[in-house]
């Protein structure tokens with residue numbers, strides 16, 4: 719799998735006219751790499767992912783996936799271009815079964831039932847423990863199992879670019895470790911991973927490159943080795959973690 723680089727330049731975005739949350743973000747995320755975005759609460763990390771996922775249009779600046787300017791495209795076109803989002807917080811539908819939840823990830827293939835069934839089957843083959851749970855209501859599963867369902871749902875259209883928003887919140891340390899291991903496995907397949915995280919230590923441990931946002935702008939950046947030393951301690955100090 720080769721994904722074209724995601725390049726963000728001079729990005730401004732926000733929710734209320736005259737009050738931009740992102741005020742000039744520059745970032746590059748490449749295939750086969752985990753690019754991490756850190757920053758204090760409210761810095762605009764989730765807002766950045768919403769723009770790349772197509773849920774929020776940029777006010778200024780560009781979002782390029784290879785040669786495609788995706789900034790102005792609606793969310794379903796982002797899915798078609800191979801962009802998947804793992805949103806922050808619990809997002810399973812508790813009354814639907816595991817299989818029905820996973821199928822929702824193939825919404826873009828809903829008119830081709832055979833292709834959708836094959837894509838769901840491929841995901842269940844990847845995660846055999848979910849196959850065993852396929853008829854269970856998602857709401858009856860543990861937090862870690864539900865996170866696995868959410869990851870499986872994201873993978874149904876086989877996205878090349880994964881936008882991952884605080885994947886370990888609310889999980890036990892053991893399950894959180896499994897989630898980061900899965901992100902590393904997805905990286906090894908050549909996917910582009912843009913990871914927003916509050917767990918600074920865990921995110922730096924899997925990062926290839928780290929950006930820190932402050933007040934909607936780039937602050938500092940560097941590769942993992944830079945953040946494993948003094949810089950990492952400094953950032954943890956700023957963020958109070």
Ligand SMILES: Nc1ncnc2c1ncn2[C@@H]1O[C@H](COP(=O)(O)OP(=O)(O)OP(=O)(O)O)[C@@H](O)[C@H]1O
Pocket residue numbers: 733734739757758759760761762763764765766916
């Ligand atoms: N739908 C919305 N409408 C209006 N303001 C919003 C909306 N979503 C987020 N905001 C505001 O935008 C700012 C940035 O929020 P965002 O969620 O992007 O920050 P974050 O860096 O991801 O922080 P956190 O780690 O707390 O999730 C915050 O001040 C937040 O209140």
